[in-house]
Amino acid sequence: MTDKPKPPVVEPSKSDEKKRHDAFLDIPLKGAAQLRKKLRWDNNSYHLMHGPNSHDPKGYYLFGVLNEVEKTGMSMMQASEFIVESRVKGIPDGLNDEQQRIADNVLQSRIDELALWQRKMTEIMVDLVGFRLANNKDYYQHYLVLHELKSLQRTQADIKEYYGSENANYAYQEADLIQQADSLAKNLDPNKCWYANISKTGQIQRSLRSLNLRFQAVFPRMKPQQKAVLRTHYVSLGSQSKSLHPGGSAGSRNLSLDDLDLHLSRVGILSLHVVNATKDLMRIHNTNGFLKMCADLVKKNDYPVALHTKKTKPDIEVNDFVVVAGDLAQVTKVIRSRYGYKSFLVKYLEKPPIPSIPEDEFIGELVHLHYKNKKAVADTKALILQTTPEAKPTTQEINKLMREGVVELWSNGMKEITLGRTEEGRKKMAEYLKQQKAKEPPKDGSMPGK
Numbered sequence: 099m100t101d102k103p104k105p106p107v108v109e110p111s112k113s114d115e116k117k118r119h120d121a122f123l124d125i126p127l128k129g130a131a132q133l134r135k136k137l138r139w140d141n142n143s144y145h146l147m148h149g150p151n152s153h154d155p156k157g158y159y160l161f162g163v164l165n166e167v168e169k170t171g172m173s174m175m176q177a178s179e180f181i182v183e184s185r186v187k188g189i190p191d192g193l194n195d196e197q198q199r200i201a202d203n204v205l206q207s208r209i210d211e212l213a214l215w216q217r218k219m220t221e222i223m224v225d226l227v228g229f230r231l232a233n234n235k236d237y238y239q240h241y242l243v244l245h246e247l248k249s250l251q252r253t254q255a256d257i258k259e260y261y262g263s264e265n266a267n268y269a270y271q272e273a274d275l276i277q278q279a280d281s282l283a284k285n286l287d288p289n290k291c292w293y294a295n296i297s298k299t300g301q302i303q304r305s306l307r308s309l310n311l312r313f314q315a316v317f318p319r320m321k322p323q324q325k326a327v328l329r330t331h332y333v334s335l336g337s338q339s340k341s342l343h344p345g346g347s348a349g350s351r352n353l354s355l356d357d358l359d360l361h362l363s364r365v366g367i368l369s370l371h372v373v374n375a376t377k378d379l380m381r382i383h384n385t386n387g388f389l390k391m392c393a394d395l396v397k398k399n400d401y402p403v404a405l406h407t408k409k410t411k412p413d414i415e416v417n418d419f420v421v422v423a424g425d426l427a428q429v430t431k432v433i434r435s436r437y438g439y440k441s442f443l444v445k446y447l448e449k450p451p452i453p454s455i456p457e458d459e460f461i462g463e464l465v466h467l468h469y470k471n472k473k474a475v476a477d478t479k480a481l482i483l484q485t486t487p488e489a490k491p492t493t494q495e496i497n498k499l500m501r502e503g504v505v506e507l508w509s510n511g512m513k514e515i516t517l518g519r520t521e522e523g524r525k526k527m528a529e530y531l532k533q534q535k536a537k538e539p540p541k542d543g544s545m546p547g548k
Contacts, residue, residue, distance in 0.1 A: 115185065115359070119178035122366030125395065127171040128388035129373040130164045136380060137161055150246045150278060155238035156379075163222055163376055170215045170369050177208055177362050181355050189355070198352065205353040206341075212361040213341030219368035220334045221309060226375035227316045227324060228292040233379055240282040241293055244306050247275040279304045292316050309335065317437065323396055326406035327371055370395055409463040410439040417497065419469040419504050420444060422460050424517055425451060426468065426508045428501065433459065447505050468516065469504055471497070 138154060139161040152158040193201060229237065254268050283302040288294075292315040295303040307315070313331045320328070328334040350357070374396045377389055385393050414420060418429045422444055431443035440462040450456050475496050482489050482496075511527030514520070 113182065113185070116178070116182050119174070119182070119362065119366075122363065122369075123171050123174055123178065125388055125391045126167055126366065126369035126373045129370075129377075129392040130167040132387060132389050133373065133376055133380065133382075134161070134164050136382065137164075148246075149242040150239065150275065152239070152242070155235055155242055156233075159238050159242065160376055160379065163226070163372065166218055166222060167369055167372055170219060170365060173211060173215050174362060174365055174369075177212055177358065180208060181359055181362065184355055202351050202353050205355070205358055206350065208358050209353075209361050210341040212358075212365050213338045215365050216361070216368060217335060217338045217342065219365065219372050220328065220338075222372050223324065223328070223368065223375060224309070224313050224316055225293065226372065226379060227320050228312065229379055230375075231319065232287075232290040232292075236282055236285055237290065240279065240286060240291070243275055243279050243282065244294060244304065247272065247279060247304060248306055250275065276304060322403045322406075323399075324371060324375075326402040327367060329406065329410070410461075412440060412462045412465065412467065414440070414442060414462070414465060414467050415470075415472060417471040417475075418467060419447075419471060419501075421466045421468050421516060422458075422464060423451070424513075426505065426513070427457075428471075429465075430457065447501065448508070471500060474500055 137157045137160060139157050144158065144161050147158060149155065149158050189201065225241075229241075250268060250272055254265065254272065257263055257265060257268075286302060288296050288300050288302050291302050292312055293306055295305045295307050297303055310331055313328075313335065317325070317328070370392050373389075373392045377385065377393065382389070414429060414432070416429050416432060420427050420429055420442070426447045427444035428447055429442050430445050433441040433443065435441070441459050442462065442465050443457060443459050444465065445457040475493060478496050478500065479491060479493075482491050507527075508516075510530035511523040511525075514523030514526060516523075
């Protein structure tokens, strides 16, 4: 009796999520591999070379950048596997307090790891943008010298503090680095040294700027796509500190795999930008393969820029009715920062969240348009003149009527509808309209209700 032939093994098809993760992984990793082939460095030459003394400081620096992209990709692989496998297994519902704490901490540990790579990619991106206006050997070498000097000085200070000793060899190295830094600085433009502290007299110092100051120095030079990704210092770096450093807040709870996936996606997007910025510094223009994919995803994807514009420069004007954190308000002033981002001074139209603060300023991202006032005032004035030509309503009078009308509708169902409680809002609105109709005089001239 012969055995029946076994059916062919069919591999399960990749989920859409896995395909998306693989794209985030493959494109920057393989794009970085293409760039590495164009650098005159290999792993041995890189690790055996002392950066500040390199004959090719630019290549040395960029080789290190590509190493960071590669390490980032490896971390993303692990996070992707965790997400995909956890989706298959599923997370049970109805967790008790202890189970929920453990589940949150498992996901938070993964998020914390990805936050490290977000920070690294962001910091590298800042420096790559800085080098765009200082893309020659002397600036790269000066950058490497100052970093080495900072590291050496910290080592010396540590030995002095905890061991009470001073090392002559380190002192000799420090003197040599100082001489190198001073010699290079003579030929550099202080306005291009975003990474170095500059004295009040315009002299380049032998110390590095803080990351915050470096971010502020290069942000105006960033391309729209880069600004859309980084947005502000706190969004790009400050918020990551919650994951990188222990703090006093309770942290997040009820986390989901979607939260982890968002962090994975952000790391992937930042990696794409790093590879593309590296390519630009290497003056590679005729791209193909994965490098072209990187460039296209960064430069031809209009959605991030459009979303960034909508968040930071919303089409909201003075007198427009808006919703801020669930409260109805009216804009009394538009504030524009030196970066062109908008904030708004708003006056609450109902009871303020804090009674002693009847108006407050909010960034554009937190202010949501409810009703455009300018067009409504013009339309209302035209309607009044059409029905009552002799009337002469002022804009101030119409504004008052508009405000009263918006507040009344908000109090009678529009609030619930706007905040997503649609069914509740519709019922409330229907009851309000019913009451209003009952107040209208009948067409036959009799009293309402008769």
